[in-house]
Amino acid sequence: MSNHLKNLKLKIWRQSGPTDSGHFENYVMDEISDEASFLEMLDVLNEGLIGENKLPVVFDHDCREGICGTCSLMINGQAHGPERSTATCQLHMRKFKSGDEIVIEPWRASAFPIIKDLMVDRSAFDRIIESGGFITAPTGGAPDANLIPIPKTVADAAMDASQCIGCGACVAACPNGAANLFTGAKIAHLNLLPQGQAERFKRTEAMVETMDEYFGSCTNHGECEAACPKEISIDVIALMNKDYRQSKLKNRKEISRT
């Protein structure tokens, strides 16, 4: 049967809008089941706040299965909290104990402006994908799916990279607010596959340069990999850097040819 945690001290970032300077507010959670998820704990807090005629804490969340990437939260300074390879929505209260103080903040990154309380705007990620994170394949023109065999190891490596849920933990954990893990993951996914070769270098250059418009620079701290709920390896950054270097030469040659 479930146990109950008592007397949790919550210190939560409240900010009414993008222009508000924001502040921490303290709340006490008298009792919560250890079977509850972290976000369900916040649900209980919010129900209480509505009961007191106060504004509930705004936070992003949706699938609560760790796959949609909507949830975020810095929990005690860690992106998605203390459990490795786990998004906030899959974190359960059994990872905490009675009397704990829990500090809850939004993602902190200049590319992710705060909308309200714990909710941020991550649309800079979409800009990166829009600039090249795809394989151009108009509907209807595709050859038979088994026409090009893909070695299992290659398909698996592409799949490892394509598991990224786009949550932004990598950026939040990075001291520079860099998005190299996110961008590298998409580039690795597509550049590893035979179908991705035609646009490989065009894609890499466009995505890296879009990334640089919004995000900080990578200095190989590795915090991103540690924070990633899908355990995406920083090897994808190495692959991205290699292809970016190559793209600067190759793309130039293409221009000189035309």
Next chain:
Amino acid sequence: MTITFNSKIPAGAIGDKWATYKEDAKLVAPGNKRKFKVIVVGTGLAGASAAATMAELGYQVDVFTFHDSPRRAHSIAAQGGINAAKNYQGDGDSVHRLFYDTIKGGDFRSRESNVHRLAEVSVNIIDQMVAQGVPFAREYGGLLDNRSFGGAQVSRTFYARGQTGQQLLLGAYQQLARQIGLGNVRMFNRTELVDVVTVDDRCAGIVTRDLVNGEVVSHAAHAVVMATGGYGNVFYLSTNAMACNVTAAWRAHRKGAAFANPCYTQIHPTCIPQSDPTQSKLTLMSESLRNDGRVWVPTNADESRSADQVPEAERDYILERLYPSYGNLAPRDVSSRAAKRAVDAGLGVGPLKNGVYLDFSDAVNRLGKDVVEERYGNLFQMYERIAGENPYDVPMRIYPATHYTMGGLWVDYELMTNIPGLYAAGEANFSDHGANRLGASALMQGLADGYFVLPYTIGNYLAPMLNKPIPGTDHPAFKEAELAAAARYQGYVDIKGSRSPDYFHREVGRIIWDYCGMERTQQGLEKALSELPALYEEFQKDLRVTGDAESMNQTLEKAGRVDDFFQLGMLMCRDALEREESCGGHFRAEYQTDEGEALRNDEDFAHVAAWEWTGDPTKSVRHSEELNFEAIHLATRSYK
């Protein structure tokens, strides 16, 4: 508006209908496509694929999602796979067999012509997704791998680990992103549909509410596609994401679009049982687990030993015993009821005795832990995170939960609702799954509708409208809808009662689950229909939404969604009450065989129930569309 139900099924043999349709459909020339504006609401598999393809063809496309990014739609959470009649395994699959399995799985309550088309285009979907870079599972030789799913005796399910929905959605999202980058699609994030506008009995556009600042805005278009998902969250606890809701479809319904078969809801047999009253959702464990997991309960209701201590002789492998030829892969409705009966009989397992075992010990012994991990690793991890137990050592505990809704907006063969110019695709429509959907067929249908059906059928509607003016957002119908929507949201804030939207949502969910869930009775449904209006009245008087309507307010968003769930819930119960038979996911206790299986009444109910809004959800008018089975003979569904 008078409702007419012309399903527009093309003439000819079942296998020729789609080809004939495409040959006869009117076309819009490439250079003229940019003169048409199409709105797509929702960015799941159906919405993203439809928007990307139509933009690619040259239409001007505006896309709306209430998420912060189109990549978040709930298609992303589908785990197991996607069906296609590729016959790559050489095990006797064909378009006809997939068609037959889908009709039979749906308990003969779907439209033959639509289902056959779905089976036909299924093969194109796999080609398309591979070309886009979806990393499906492969054999060592580099060819695609398949697994089997419930309700089929062939292996036709393509998968990408336990994250097939994610990989397919990212594929479709990337195609959409490309079109956004090219300027062919205007994307509106964190924007919710709050009304559909009709002018002269045609769909003229939509009204939206910006969730960040509360602004209510009109958008005019030549055609509107609703790809807004299902309504499973009416049950409160379901496997749906928290924000899944019926509002878009319901607002279309209130503007005249018929709502079909709302009582057809699917209860998925393998979810993690509820563990705590604060629980906000249930988590699904993919049906693919039933390929290797065995469902059992102890034969003794007082069993207190741990699972591994219970000897074989004292275990009841319920599905293998009841349905020997399909075994643990019996279809979802059948498997769910078997689990419910075991738990109702007091044989449930776990601390709350509210589940049945799904045991992998045989699979681990037979295949080795590595193979099991390769197949299901991430699902096992997810289970451990939630339930706090390791399924390699201890059997999973599972119980059915609401997962998918087969009912939805009524559409014809072209996926158009009975409002000209308003289309519905994916889970939002009712068309392909009848009374029960087979596993791995939701992803197939979403992508079929978006990639391979709508882009063809929409041109047939648009072509005659070339160079004719359409009503703009300054039309009084738009202004009226904007004012009504703004007043509706301000109204929730102004009630200033004492209960939150979540409180009411839980209460509606409890009533619907108890009386319109896995097993329904006349008495129960009548009880629900007396309790729901009373609770709805309380909602309208005692709701509390703190904050205002002019800024980000998640409580207010929820209030609007719960309001629509109330109305839908009443219609669901009416539909379940009037359908005096059992079929697929709709099980009426009064109509069952001696063995407890669903008993259909083809004489009186081989039809689609399409409901017309009258202003009061308890007084909606029931219309029907007869279902004619020409290619497949009506038969009793048996999985024994």
